[in-house]
Amino acid sequence: MSSDNGPGDGGAEGPPPEQLALIRESVRGADVPRAKPRTWRGAALAKDRPVARVLVDKGVLHLDRYFDYAVPEELDADAQPGVRVRVRFGAGRHRVRDGRREGGGLIDGYLIERRDESDYSGPLAALAQVVSPEPVLGEELLGLARAVADRYAGSLADVLQLAVPPRSARAEKRASPEPLPAPPAPDAGTWARYEHGPAFLAALASGAAPRAVWNALPGPEWSEEIARAVAATLASGRGALVVVPDGRTAARVDAGLTGLLGKGHHALLTADAGPEKRYAQWLAVRRGSVRAVVGTRAAMFAPVRDLGLVAIWDDGDDSHSEQHAPQPHARDVLLLRASLDKCAFLVGGWSCTVEAAQLVESGWARPLTAGRDQVRRTAPLVRTVGDTDLARDEAARAARLPSLAWQAVREGLKTGPVLVQVPRRGYVPRLACAQCRAPARCAHCAGPLQAQDAGALRCEWCGREEHSWHCPECGGFRLRAQVVGARRTAEELGRAFPAVPVRTSGREHVLDTVPDAPALVVSTPGAEPVAEGGYAAALLLDGWAMLGRPDLRSGEDALRRWIGAAALVRPQGDGGTVVVVAEPTLRPVQALVRWDPVGFAVRELAERAELGFPPVSRMAAVSGTPEAVAEFLAAVESPPDAEVLGPVPLPPTLPGRPRRPGAPPPGEQWERALIRVPPGSGSALAAALKTAQAARMARGSGEPVRVRIDPPDIG
DNA sequence: AGCACGCCGACT
DNA sequence: GTCGGCGTGCTC
Numbered sequence: 001m002s003s004d005n006g007p008g009d010g011g012a013e014g015p016p017p018e019q020l021a022l023i024r025e026s027v028r029g030a031d032v033p034r035a036k037p038r039t040w041r042g043a044a045l046a047k048d049r050p051v052a053r054v055l056v057d058k059g060v061l062h063l064d065r066y067f068d069y070a071v072p073e074e075l076d077a078d079a080q081p082g083v084r085v086r087v088r089f090g091a092g093r094h095r096v097r098d099g100r101r102e103g104g105g106l107i108d109g110y111l112i113e114r115r116d117e118s119d120y121s122g123p124l125a126a127l128a129q130v131v132s133p134e135p136v137l138g139e140e141l142l143g144l145a146r147a148v149a150d151r152y153a154g155s156l157a158d159v160l161q162l163a164v165p166p167r168s169a170r171a172e173k174r175a176s177p178e179p180l181p182a183p184p185a186p187d188a189g190t191w192a193r194y195e196h197g198p199a200f201l202a203a204l205a206s207g208a209a210p211r212a213v214w215n216a217l218p219g220p221e222w223s224e225e226i227a228r229a230v231a232a233t234l235a236s237g238r239g240a241l242v243v244v245p246d247g248r249t250a251a252r253v254d255a256g257l258t259g260l261l262g263k264g265h266h267a268l269l270t271a272d273a274g275p276e277k278r279y280a281q282w283l284a285v286r287r288g289s290v291r292a293v294v295g296t297r298a299a300m301f302a303p304v305r306d307l308g309l310v311a312i313w314d315d316g317d318d319s320h321s322e323q324h325a326p327q328p329h330a331r332d333v334l335l336l337r338a339s340l341d342k343c344a345f346l347v348g349g350w351s352c353t354v355e356a357a358q359l360v361e362s363g364w365a366r367p368l369t370a371g372r373d374q375v376r377r378t379a380p381l382v383r384t385v386g387d388t389d390l391a392r393d394e395a396a397r398a399a400r401l402p403s404l405a406w407q408a409v410r411e412g413l414k415t416g417p418v419l420v421q422v423p424r425r426g427y428v429p430r431l432a433c434a435q436c437r438a439p440a441r442c443a444h445c446a447g448p449l450q451a452q453d454a455g456a457l458r459c460e461w462c463g464r465e466e467h468s469w470h471c472p473e474c475g476g477f478r479l480r481a482q483v484v485g486a487r488r489t490a491e492e493l494g495r496a497f498p499a500v501p502v503r504t505s506g507r508e509h510v511l512d513t514v515p516d517a518p519a520l521v522v523s524t525p526g527a528e529p530v531a532e533g534g535y536a537a538a539l540l541l542d543g544w545a546m547l548g549r550p551d552l553r554s555g556e557d558a559l560r561r562w563i564g565a566a567a568l569v570r571p572q573g574d575g576g577t578v579v580v581v582a583e584p585t586l587r588p589v590q591a592l593v594r595w596d597p598v599g600f601a602v603r604e605l606a607e608r609a610e611l612g613f614p615p616v617s618r619m620a621a622v623s624g625t626p627e628a629v630a631e632f633l634a635a636v637e638s639p640p641d642a643e644v645l646g647p648v649p650l651p652p653t654l655p656g657r658p659r660r661p662g663a664p665p666p667g668e669q670w671e672r673a674l675i676r677v678p679p680g681s682g683s684a685l686a687a688a689l690k691t692a693q694a695a696r697m698a699r700g701s702g703e704p705v706r707v708r709i710d711p712p713d714i715g
Numbered sequence: 716a717g718c719a720c721g722c723c724g725a726c727t
Numbered sequence: 728g729t730c731g732g733c734g735t736g737c738t739c
Contacts, residue, residue, distance in 0.1 A: 054739080058716090067739040090717065090738055105717095120739050697716095719737090726730075 045126075046076035049114040052127055056089050056109045057157050064149065064156045067109075068118035070126045079127060082135030083111050084167060086128045110137045110160065134172050136164050136286065140341065141303050147336045152709045153620070153689040154326025162324060163301035171280035176289040180264050185235035186228045190221045194370050197225075204232035204309060204344055211338065213356045214348035214368040215598050217378045218567035220530065222348065223249075226311060227256035229346060230292050234265060238308025238343070239291040243300050243330045245317035245526075247272050248512060252530075253294045253313070269295030269302055297322055300333040310334040311346040316353040316553075316560045317526070321712045327661055329710070331355060350567040350597070351560040354553075354608060355615045357601035369598065379595045380538070380569040380576030383408070384584035405539055408579045409493065412537030413500055413518045415575060419531070419538040420493060420522045421565045431457070435476035436585075439554065440469060446611045447645065448551075451479075463648040493539075494520055505529050525561035534570035540580040552613055552714065559588040559600055566592065612643075614710055618682035620689055621714060623650060623662045623672040624705040632705045636692040639677055639684040647673035660713075662706045674714065685709075 053066045069087055071079050079085070086106045106128055118124055137160070145159040152159075185205035191197030194214075203210040216222040226242055233240040244250050247270045254268050267281045267290045284290045286303040293302040297320055312320065312331050320330040331347060338345035345365065347356050359365040385402040412418040431440040431449055440449040442459035449457045449466055457466040457479075470477040494502040497520060505511040505523040514521050516533035523529065540562050551557065562580060570576030582589045591600035609616040622629055629647050638644075650670045653663050664670035677685045689707050696705065 051739095056738090065739095069739060087739085118739075122739070124739055717738095720735085722734095723732085724730105725732105727728095 044073040046071040046073055046079070048076075049116055051115045051118045051124065052079055052085070052111050053113040053115060054085060054087055054109045054127075055112055055156060055160070056087065056107060057160065058089065058107055064146075066112055068115075068120050068124055070124040071114070072126050075127055075130050078130040078133040079111055079114070080133065080135055081111055081113055081139075082137040083133060084131035084136060085109050085111050086131060088125050088128055110164075112137075112142070132167065132169070132172055134167075134283070136167075138286070138303055140307075141301065143340055144301065144333070144337055147340060148328050148333055149326065150683065150690070151332065151336065151686060152326035152328050153686040153693065153707055154328075158325045159328070162298065162322060162328070165279045165282050165298075166275060168276040168279045171276050171283060174280055176280075176284040176287045177264070179289045179291060182234055182237050182291075183231055183261050183265065186231040186260060189224065189228055191225055191228060193217060193374050194368055196366070196368055200368055201228060201232045204229060205235045207236040207238065207308070209308070209338075209342055209344045211345040211359075211365040212347075212368040213352070213360050213365045214346055215352055215370070216348050216350050217370050217374060218350055218380070218563075218569070218595075219378055219534070219571075222313070222350075223252040223256040224260065226253050226313065226346075226348070227260045229309060229311060230257060230266070230294075231260050233309040233344065234261070234291055236308055238306045239304035240293070240309040240311070241299065241302055241304050241307065241334075241337075242292075242294045242311045242313070243297060243320070243334065244294065244313045245319045246296060248510065249313065250294050250296055251512075257292070257294065264290075266290060266292035266294060269293055269299040271296060271298070297330045300328075300330040300337075307337065307341045307343045309344040309346065310337050311348065314349040314351075314560075314564075315347050315356060316349065316351060316556065318712060323661060325661075327708055327711075329712070332710075335359075349560075351556075351563045352597040352601040353560075354556060354601050354605045357598065357605045358615055361602070361605060367598070375595050377573065378571050380566055380578045381572040382566065382578045382580065382593045382595070384589055384593060385579060385581045386583040386585070402581065405579045405581065406496075408537045408577050409497070409520075409539060411575075412535070412577065413497065413520075414536075415518075416516055416533060416536035416570075417514050417519045417521050417531045419528060419535045419565055419568060420520060421525060421528065421538065421540045421561070422522060423524065423541075431479045433471035433474060433476045434478040434480040436471060436474040436583075438471055438473040440471075440479055442466060443469075446613070458648075460648060463646050494522070503529075523565075525564065528565050528568055530568060534574070534576065535568050536570060536575060537577045537579070538565050538569045540565060540578065540582075552608070555586075555588040556601065556604055558582075559591055559597060562588075562592050563595075563597055612676060612678075614676075614714075617676045617678055618685060619710060619714065620675045620685060621662060621672055621708045621711045622647075622675065622689075622705060623664070623670050623708075625668065625703050626671045628703040628705050629671050629673055632692060632696065633673055635695065636675075637688050638675060639681040639688065641681055642675050642677045642685060645674040645676065647671040662708050662711065 050071050052069045052071045054069050056067055087109050089107050090105060141163060145156055145163050149156045149159045188198040188201055191201055200210055200212055230240040230242060242253055244253060250268060250270050257266050267285055269278065269281055285293055288305040291305065293299055293304055295302065312334050315331040322328050334345065360367050383404060385404050409418050431451060432438060433440065441447065442449055442464060443466065444464050447459045450460050452458050457469055459466065500518055500520055502520045502522060503511060503514060505521065505527045507524065510527045511529035514529045514531050516531060521529060566578045569578055580589060580592060587600060591597060622632055633644060648671060650664055650672050652669060653659050653666045659665065675685065686709055693707055
């Protein structure tokens, strides 16, 4: 991206077009002279630059290739770079009618560029239609889409489908408002609580491009702090983009911005708005009449003008991972934007992901953290209840809840609402050491172990059987499956306090806020309502369920969810208390007690580096029928340092159940292989996978293979 | 993916 | 000669 005259700009390869035509004719035999391009003769063409380079929007077939079309004179004015066009495409029934060549069906595309001549030797078809003169695909967005496609071994057309919303003629007709003048730079506000907070804001306001990993203090101030960062960027005359996990969170940042700057400076891009409104907002951004954007993951591509800052909140939330091909992650897309546009970058959250820690460790970003005294002032008191406590506690066994937890709830309800976090249904219980609860992992590749029907253990990654498992942490040799059933506990809890209202927040009904009055608020992770004066206490139940998941991220995820709930609780000084039912010796539990998510992420990063896990290594998942996967693996020219794990059978998709990306269609038996490469070989691997996939597609050889880079959910 | 092209054997 | 089988390769 730093090269002066980037690769692949087409100029350097092969002989000029006239020569190509000659070569082709001599091969075919001079006695069959090729007709002159009929469209060039038959219809009047644009006088200036009569060739349009078009990206045909047809999935994955013609990976990242452009096709040239002739520009008829009547489309000359509208056929500008970036507009949507319709063209005939396909080898279908070519006819010549009225001197025009027709064939194939009409399909959509984007006009990439106007040129003097084509390097294609055959006759060019004419553009059929300019759908609208609105230039939706600018140079920067195209560059970003191409970088994302390369990074994820996907096609440009797939990425553009994510990046450019469908057209609405009515939205295009509406005039976008005049842009407001840049606001004045805000004061530091609560950023003053962070060591380099005011300096970070000042750098944004001065037009610089600082990059930071921000560990936010608990409490509600974060949304206003993001708003200040945006305002500082606007003050420098540049635009800003903020990506958050869900609509609720977007609404909070929106409120923060409105409070600081009023309306008109920013747009809210979320799925809740209908397609037409959404496109209108997107256009207002693209046209430059709105300089700042807050939105959910689709907003990661928002065409903000003169981008000065990209920011992402809570990057560990899995809704930052796009569900459609090629499944880019918002954090990675924003990282690409920061490098391509040389703008500032901010990743923030109450917790800290391993990926964010890596940005600091590698020196790419600076930490933006508060001192320990600030943390102590804002965080609640965290207490733990482990197995040994439970065993000693008779009352606990009867009621399934330890007395420390009862006590915290009872005390809390005297002064305000109490939050009870229960795990979501539907997680798969997996195997862990019966003694210390460390997840059972393969001795060879450290993948998760699963019990087979016969009772033997098998690795889900490399397929090896494990016959002599013992726990590397404590030496134990007995396994246990993780347990379920916290919702019942919450119900019992509700019955135990009959005078207090019980409110629930979960997937179906997500509460936004609860009033500052005694109430039991039962919620699944991520759906916790904000309590207006902060919760008096929180109870985090069934830590085992969270820690027992076989995911690489189970520890990180559990900590993130606990901290996400605990950050809504009043500071320790105001009596705020959190009780977590989990073994106090476990690392995520200790990190919660000490309120040290960054230290946890840094240690986790070191461990993953040692085990060869992402994000230190890059992984790709290849899934399909056994034959298809085997064929594909044989065809990929992976970098020499690549290591193939598996393939192993994937669990079948049950009929009627939603199908996750990379999972087999119902009724089919698929396998999955993992390919991992050390740092530095990631782009080579992506390129090799893309080439192999393209070759496979072109051959049209039978069954599909799904390729996924950095899948977020590997064992 | 479609869809034409082309090279081969069996037919009016 | 000419019809039509399907294997191969292209789509501006």
